[in-house]
Each structure stands twice: as structure tokens, then as C-alpha cells.
Amino acid sequence: MASEPTPIGDAGAVLEMRRVSRYFGGLAAVKNLDLSVMHGQIHGLIGPNGAGKTTLFNVITGANTASSGAVLVDGRDITHLPPHAINHLGVARTFQNIRLFKEISVYENVRTAATWRGGYGWLHGFIQGLTFERREAAIHDQVLQLLEDFQLGHRAREVSRSLPYGEQRRLEIVRALATRPKLLLLDEPAAGLNAAETDELMALVHRILEQYDLTILLIEHDMRLVMEICQAITVLDHGEKICEGDADQVRNDPQVIEAYLGQGDMVDASDQ
Amino acid sequence: MDRRLEPKTIYGLKLVGLLGMGLSAVAIGYGIPAVVPPFHLEPLALGLIYVIIALGLNIVNGQAGQFSIGHAAFAGIGAYTAGGLSTMVAPRVFHWQPNTPPDLDSPGVILFFMGSLLAGGIVAAFFGYLVGIPTLRLRGDYLAIATLGFGEIMRVTLENTPALGGPLGLHDIPKFSTYPVIGIAVVLTILLCRNIATSVPGRCFVALREDEIAAESLGIATTKVKVNAMALSAGIAGIGGGLLAHRLGSYMPVDLNWIKSVEFVLMVVLGGSGSITGTTLAAIVLGMLPHEMLQLTKFPWLQKLIGNKMVVYSVLLIVMMLVRSLWLKGSWELSFEWMRQVGRKVRDLWTRYRGRGEGSADGE
Ligand SMILES: Nc1ncnc2c1ncn2[C@@H]1O[C@H](COP(=O)(O)OP(=O)(O)OP(=O)(O)O)[C@@H](O)[C@H]1O
Ligand SMILES: [Mg+2]
Numbered sequence: 001m002a003s004e005p006t007p008i009g010d011a012g013a014v015l016e017m018r019r020v021s022r023y024f025g026g027l028a029a030v031k032n033l034d035l036s037v038m039h040g041q042i043h044g045l046i047g048p049n050g051a052g053k054t055t056l057f058n059v060i061t062g063a064n065t066a067s068s069g070a071v072l073v074d075g076r077d078i079t080h081l082p083p084h085a086i087n088h089l090g091v092a093r094t095f096q097n098i099r100l101f102k103e104i105s106v107y108e109n110v111r112t113a114a115t116w117r118g119g120y121g122w123l124h125g126f127i128q129g130l131t132f133e134r135r136e137a138a139i140h141d142q143v144l145q146l147l148e149d150f151q152l153g154h155r156a157r158e159v160s161r162s163l164p165y166g167e168q169r170r171l172e173i174v175r176a177l178a179t180r181p182k183l184l185l186l187d188e189p190a191a192g193l194n195a196a197e198t199d200e201l202m203a204l205v206h207r208i209l210e211q212y213d214l215t216i217l218l219i220e221h222d223m224r225l226v227m228e229i230c231q232a233i234t235v236l237d238h239g240e241k242i243c244e245g246d247a248d249q250v251r252n253d254p255q256v257i258e259a260y261l262g263q264g265d266m267v268d269a270s271d272q
Numbered sequence: 273m274d275r276r277l278e279p280k281t282i283y284g285l286k287l288v289g290l291l292g293m294g295l296s297a298v299a300i301g302y303g304i305p306a307v308v309p310p311f312h313l314e315p316l317a318l319g320l321i322y323v324i325i326a327l328g329l330n331i332v333n334g335q336a337g338q339f340s341i342g343h344a345a346f347a348g349i350g351a352y353t354a355g356g357l358s359t360m361v362a363p364r365v366f367h368w369q370p371n372t373p374p375d376l377d378s379p380g381v382i383l384f385f386m387g388s389l390l391a392g393g394i395v396a397a398f399f400g401y402l403v404g405i406p407t408l409r410l411r412g413d414y415l416a417i418a419t420l421g422f423g424e425i426m427r428v429t430l431e432n433t434p435a436l437g438g439p440l441g442l443h444d445i446p447k448f449s450t451y452p453v454i455g456i457a458v459v460l461t462i463l464l465c466r467n468i469a470t471s472v473p474g475r476c477f478v479a480l481r482e483d484e485i486a487a488e489s490l491g492i493a494t495t496k497v498k499v500n501a502m503a504l505s506a507g508i509a510g511i512g513g514g515l516l517a518h519r520l521g522s523y524m525p526v527d528l529n530w531i532k533s534v535e536f537v538l539m540v541v542l543g544g545s546g547s548i549t550g551t552t553l554a555a556i557v558l559g560m561l562p563h564e565m566l567q568l569t570k571f572p573w574l575q576k577l578i579g580n581k582m583v584v585y586s587v588l589l590i591v592m593m594l595v596r597s598l599w600l601k602g603s604w605e606l607s608f609e610w611m612r613q614v615g616r617k618v619r620d621l622w623t624r625y626r627g628r629g630e631g632s633a634d635g636e
Contacts, residue, residue, distance in 0.1 A: 061489055087491035095489075101482035112475045116491040122500075125471030126464060132471065133282055179491050 012039045013072075014183050014215045015060065015091075020069030021239075022052075022059050029055040031239040033069070037183070037232075042209060042216045044230030046223075046250075048259055052239040053219045054096055057185050060217075061093050062086045073183065088116065092181035094172045096188050096219075102161040106152055106171055109160050110143045113178035143178065149211075150174045150204070166197045170204070177212065184208070186218040190225050198222060202229050227251065235259070285608050293459050300455030312560070313451075319559030320454050321515045324461045326539040326555035327548060328508030331465070333537060334546035335474060336501040337481025342403070342419030343509050344532035345426040349399050350392030350510025351517035351527070352430065355442045357388035358518065362446070374446055385448045389457075389514040396510020397503045404502030409495075420530055427528040441524030442517065449519035457515055461508060465548050468504070469605075477501055478546075509536075538585055542592055549606045558585075 015037040022030040029052045037043045045053050058064035060071055062083040071079045078086050101109050118139045124132045147153045150170055155163060160171060169189055176184060189205075190198045202225055209216060220226045226233060227247040235243040235250060237259040243250055250256055300320065308316060329343045362384055368374040375381065407418040431439045468474050476497045479487035488494045517523040539558050543550030561581055568575040604610070 063485065063489070082493070082495075083488040084491045084493045087489060093489055095486065099483050099486040101479060101486065103482060104478060108475070108478075112479045112487075112492075113490040115472050115475050118472060120472065122471075122473045125473050126467050128286075128467050128471065133279065136471075137279075175490065 013037065014039050014074060015217065016072040016075075017056075017060075018070045018072070020056075020059060020066045020071060022055055022064055023067045028239045030059060030066075030236075033236075033239070033241055035234060035241070037215060037217050039215055040209070040213075041231045042205065042218065042229050044226040044233040045217060045219045045236065046221070046226055046233060047236035047242075051236040053236055054187055055239075056236070057093060057187055057219065060086075060185060061091055084116075087179055087181070090180075090182035091185065092176035092179045092183075093185035094169075094176055094187055094189060096191070098168050098172055100160045100168060100172060100175070103159060105157055106160050106163065107143060107147065107156040109171060109175050110146055110178045111139060113175045114139050114142055117180060146174050146178055165192055166200075169193070169201075173204070173208070177208065180212075182214050184214055184216045186216060186220075188219050188221060190220055190222045198225055201225070205229060289608070293463055297452075297455040297459040300458060301450075301452030302455075304455075305451045312564070315560040315563035316556070317449070317451065317454060317519055318516070318563070319556040320458050321449065321512055321519060322536070322539065322559035323458050323552050323555040324512030324515065325509045326536055326543070326551050327461055327465045328505045328510075328512060329536045330540045330543070330546065330548065330551045331468065331477065331505040331508070332501050333540045334543075334551065335469065335481065336477035336498065338498065338501070339413075339416040340419040340502070340505070341416050341530060341533045341537055342423040343506070343536045344530065345423035345528050346396045346400060346506040346509040347513030347516065347532075347536075348426060348430070348523070348525075348528035349506075350389075350396040350513030351523040352392075352436060352442065352513075353395045353510070354388040354392035354514030355445045355517035355523050356436065357391060358385065358446050358448070359442055359444060362388075376446060376448060382448075385446075385518070389511055392514035393507045393511035396513065397507030400506025401499060401503040403506075404499040420533070423528060423530050423533055427525045430525040430528065437524075439525055441522060441527070443522045445517050445521050445523065447518060447521055449515045454515065454519075457511065461511070462548060462552065464508070466605075469548060473497075473500070473504075481546075535585075538589070542588060544604065547604055549604070 013036040015035070017033055017035040020030060020033045020035075021028060031052075033056065035056075045056065047053055055064060059066050062078070062081055062085070066079050069079070070077055073086070073089050073091060076089065078089060078091075081089075101112060104112075118135050120132055120135045124135070144153065144156070147156055150173075152167065152171060152174060155167065155171075160168065163171060169192075173184075173186065173189065186205075190201055193201060205216060205218075206229065208214070218226075218230070231246065233243075233245065233247060233250045234241055235253070235256050237255075242255045242259060243253040245253075304316065305313060325343060325347045328346070329340065332338050332340045362368065362381070363374075365384065366374065366378075366381060376385075403419065403422050407415055407422075410418055430436055430441070436442065468477075476487070476492050479490070479492055480494055480497055480501075484494050487497075513523075535558065539555040540551050542558065543552070543554035561584060565581060565584070
């Protein structure tokens with residue numbers, strides 16, 4: 001598989017994709033894609049419905065393996081690693097249709113995600129001695145801190161399914177953060193949010209970026225959000241990259257305009 | 273949960289918990305035989321052993337949300353392993369003479385017995401692991417069918433293995449599983465399952481049940497967790513099976529029948545799928561049920577109505593579905609946390625009651 005040495009590409013690139021393709025049968029959901037996401041940036045990923053954005057996330061996180069090409073995180077080839085191993089290397093994500101642990105509490109949702117970094121093995125769990133109590137106390141503090149930081153502290157005991165939609169989205173982000181990623185992938189975090197909530201989300205994303213030294217790659221249909229907070233934007237259409245640059249470059253690119261006009265209104269192309 | 277307990281409190285609670293467990297073991301071991309009428313002792317012993325098997329199954333079916341209907345087979349593997357050691361190896365080691373009852377109280381024999389139980393658990397866990405690797409890639413109904421198939425394969429294999437007694441199975445297994453032994457085993461199993469549920473493994477299991485794709489994206493090695501859950505679950509059931517063999521005195525291939533597996537599933541489901549407390553109670557009740565129903569012969573009309581345990585099971589299941597909201601996916605446990613909540617509620621009620629009695633000026 002990855003026998004060739006993997007030289008570190010662009011200095012400062014957290015994520016690098018080299019000629020990555022992903023096929024479903026004959027359909028190329030992602031085709032020959034090159035992508036570099038720079039450390040500390042908010043990188044936007046946009047494109048019409050079915051462009052292959054979510055598939056790209058799946059390839060990065062290992063949920064779908066690339067049919068060809070290579071994915072590198074911090075210069076390390078992760079193309080063929082299973083999802084949990086990729087998370088251990090510092091990649092966490094949220095899902096387009098929220099995937100919380102519905103029947104358990106908000107607190108438990110976050111604690112479950114903090115689990116593997118908790119630093120004790122199953123045997124400690126069986127015995128529950130000193131080490132266990134110490135590590136558990138540390139996890140507990142972290143979880144509460146995270147919940148407080150993101151205004152979910154008062155919800156800690158509630159079953160996550162019962163939260164309002166906006167808070168569910170926020171909880172999913174918090175849960176991803178609990179694995180302490182260096183690259184956070186957000187799949188349409190503003191979907192279903194109203195304008196005020198979207199503003200809140202933007203503030204939140206900025207705060208995450210400042211507070212936790214990480215990089216964000218985000219898929220979004222809400223152009224206002226994308227244009228406002230992303231330092232770099234990549235546009236996909238039919239699985240291929242058709243444009244890359246900052247907000248102005250993307251806005252004025254004829255290919256982008258065409259891809260979106262073929263679909264309808266560029267300003268609001270979100271699902272339903 | 274929102275309030276961090278002081279380490280002192282934690283260790284205090286731990287001590288109280290351990291003491292409680294010890295007392296429960298003594299109560300089961302010596303209290304029950306002294307208090308319960310002899311007629312009920314045998315069914316109750318079986319019910320208590322079923323607790324162990326059902327708690328094992330609860331890990332896979334309740335907590336991890338997978339679906340095994342093969343646990344009679346895992347219990348059977350434990351029973352045949354432990355029973356086989358006791359009937360074929362022990363007599364040679366301890367020079368037991370045929371037709372004279374062996375001395376079961378010597379330390380060597382007790383150690384041997386504990387070792388054979390453990391061996392049963394380990395062999396069953398190994399089979400759980402083997403079954404887990406290929407079948408846990410399957411989901412839902414397919415996994416159920418695969419484990420069902422495994423159980424039937426084991427049954428038929430044992431039926432056709434003369435060395436293990438063929439269809440007649442193992443006989444004259446020494447009756448090691450006395451009440452004190454059962455008491456210790458049940459309490460230890462509950463403690464183990466409780467510890468599993470309240471630490472990393474339990475959290476991984478629940479994550480698996482709730483959303484596998486989310487779980488793996490959060491760094492949980494789902495395939496490994498599933499296989500481990502299966503092995504752990506089968507291992508515990510295997511130890512239960514070993515105890516059962518040493519209580520019944522014989523163990524036959526029919527004891528591995530899939531109907532038996534369904535009964536274990538019922539215990540878990542009736543217990544609230546995931547709740548250790550619930551599964552424990554359900555296993556005792558359902559385990560005793562068939563024997564207690566023999567009493568029905570005193571009431572012929574009632575016996576005609578519900579004389580078959582399958583009828584009772586069905587009714588129980590229907591009732592359970594009707595009051596399903598009470599079960600809540602095994603989220604309730606008898607725990608210190610729960611007792612604290614209840615305590616707080618009682619205190620609130622009490623202050624409110626007193627406040628009303630003495631007028632509203634009463635602050636606290
Ligand atoms: N598991 C799958 N099997 C088959 N086809 C798939 C699968 N996943 C995605 N596809 C196809 O790949 C293409 C890209 O889908 P993808 O979900 O990545 O698009 P998207 O850009 O995220 O769209 P949206 O904006 O609607 O979320 C679509 O044509 C989709 O039908
Ligand atoms: Mg998508």
C-alpha cells in the first residue's frame with residue numbers, strides 16, 4: 001500500500017489530499033481531488049447538492065476509503081486507516097444529519113467521546129481502583145468544563161434527544177471537541193438554523209479556533225457564513241474541484257457561478 | 273453528577289458498597305437456606321444462577337445493542353467444560369472411588385472446582401470471540417440468526433460426541449454449587465458487570481448501541497469493542513453454565529436448545545435491556561417461574577389457563593410493551609446516585625410539608 005515515503009508537503013498543511021478519488025460503482029463521487037488545508041485556518045468546502053462534499057469528509061475520516069490517491073494528516077498517510085485510528089491522530093467530525101447518542105444524557109455524550117483519551121484500560125475499569133478514580137475525576141472535570149464553555153452545562157442531565165435542534169448541533173460539535181482534535185470537520189453546521197442562531201454559530205466557530213489550537217474544514221450551503229468566516233474556500237462540483245481561493249475569488253469565478261446557476265440561487269442553496 | 277464527590281466520600285461509598293456486597297453474599301449463602309421454605313430453595317438456586325448468565329447476555333444484548341440468541345450455547349460450553357473437568361479429571365486427581373460420595377470440602381477440591389468454573393468461562397469466552405469475529409460484521413437480524421445457528425451447531429455437535437456422553441450428556445457431576453458458592457458468584461458477577469457499565473468498556477458498549485458510525489468517528493474501535501463484548505458476555509455466561517452443571521448434577525445437549533437462549537433474552541428484555549438491577553430481578557423471577565408453576569396443580573382451572581410457561585412469557589412481554597415507558601432502555605439502576613436523588617426528593621417533600629404545617633415563614 002503506502003510503501004513510498006511520504007514527504008511532508010506544504011509546510012503548515014494539516015490536511016493534504018493527493019489526487020483522491022472515491023467511486024460508488026461507476027459514479028465518481030470525488031474525482032482526482034487535490035486539497036491542502038492550512039494550519040489554523042477555517043477552510044470552507046462548498047458546492048451544489050451531490051457535489052461530493054460529504055463523501056470527501058467520509059474519505060478523510062475513514063468512513064469511506066479512497067478508491068485511489070492519498071490522504072495525509074500532518075504528513076502522515078492515513079488513507080487506509082480505520083475511522084477510530086484517524087480520530088486518534090486528531091481528526092474529528094460532525095455529521096450532516098446529526099448523529100448524537102440519542103438515548104443518553106448530554107453529559108454522557110461528551111464523556112463517551114472523551115473516553116479513549118481518558119488514559120485507562122479496560123482492566124482498570126473492571127477493578128476501579130485508585131488510578132481509575134483519578135482518571136475519571138479528570139475526565140469529569142474536562143467534560144463539565146466543555147459543557148460550561150459551550151453553554152450546555154445546564155443541560156448536562158438531559159437526554160440528548162430532548163434538546164432543541166440548535167443545541168443538538170452545538171452538542172455534536174462539543175462532543176467532537178472532546179476527542180481533542182487538531183482538525184475539525186463540520187458538515188453543514190448551520191443547516192436548519194435561523195439567522196440569529198447562525199450568527200451565534202459563527203461566533204462559536206471563531207471561539208473554538210482561538211481557544212483550541214486547531215484547524216477547521218467546513219461544509220456549508222449558507223454563503224453568508226462561508227464568505228464571512230472562511231479564509232480559504234474550495235468549490236466542488238460533480239466530485240471535482242472547480243475553484244479555490246478566498247471569498248472574492250470564489251464569488252467572481254465564472255465556473256462557480258455556472259455550477260450554482262445550474263442549480264438555482266447561489267445565496268441560498270441549502271437543503272429544504 | 274454535577275457535583276464532584278470528594279475522594280474521601282468516594283472511598284467511603286466504595287467501602288459501603290463492598291461491605292454491602294459481602295453482606296449480600298452472606299445473606300444469599302447462609303440467610304436464604306435458613307429462611308426460605310425448602311420447596312422453593314431449588315428453583316431459587318437456579319434463578320440465582322440464571323442471573324449470572326442473563327447478566328452476561330445483558331452486556332451484548334442490553335448494553336452493546338447487538339442481538340445474540342446463542343447464550344444457552346455459551347452457558348453450555350461452560351457447563352460441559354467445567355462439568356467435564358469435574359467428572360473426568362477430578363476423580364483421577366483426587367482418587368475418588370465410584371459409588372462413594374466424594375469429599376467436597378477439602379481445599380484442594382474447592383480450588384479445583386473454582387479452576388474448572390474459570391476454565392469454563394475462558395473456553396466460552398474463546399468461543400464468543402470466535403463467533404464474534406465473523407458475525408459481528410453482520411447487523412441486527414443477521415447476527416441473531418448467526419448466533420442461533422452457532423447454538424444449534426454446538427448442540428448437534430455435542431449430541432454426536434460420544435466422549436461427552438452423546439445425547440445423554442454429562443452425569444453425576446458433583447454438586448459443588450451450594451448456596452454459599454452461588455452467593456459469592458452472583459455478587460462477584462454483579463460487581464463486575466456494574467464496574468464494566470460504569471467505566472470505559474460500558475461507555476463503548478452504549479456508544480455502539482446508540483450510533484456505531486458516530487462511535488467510530490470518536491475514536492472507539494467498534495469492531496474490537498464488539499468482539500470484546502461478545503467474548504466477555506460469553507465468558508460470564510460460561511461461568512454461569514459451569515455453576516448450573518454443578519447444581520443440576522447433569523447437563524445435556526438439549527440444555528443448549530435455542531428456546532433456552534430465548535429465555536435468557538427474555539430475562540434481559542424484561543429487565544429493561546441494559547439495566548443490571550432489572551436483569552437480575554427478571555432472571556430470578558423467570559428462572560423460578562417454571563418450577564413455581566408446578567404449584568398450579570392445586571388450582572386446575574388456573575393451570576388450564578396459564579399452565580404453560582410460554583403463555584406466561586407472552587403475557588409478560590405484552591404487559592412490558594404496554595408500560596414500556598417505565599423501562600427506558602435500562603437507564604435505571606439501584607445506585608447511590610439514585611438513592612441520593614430519592615433522598616433529596618423526600619427531603620424536599622418533607623420541608624414543603626412542614627412549611628405548610630407551620631406557615632410560610634419557615635425558610636429552610
Ligand atoms: N454510500 C453511497 N453509495 C452510493 N452512492 C453514494 C454514497 N454516498 C454518496 N453517494 C453519491 O455520491 C454523490 C455525492 O454525495 P455527497 O453526499 O458527498 O454530496 P454532498 O456534496 O454532500 O451533497 P449535499 O449538499 O446534498 O449534502 C451523490 O451522487 C450521492 O448519491
Ligand atoms: Mg452532504
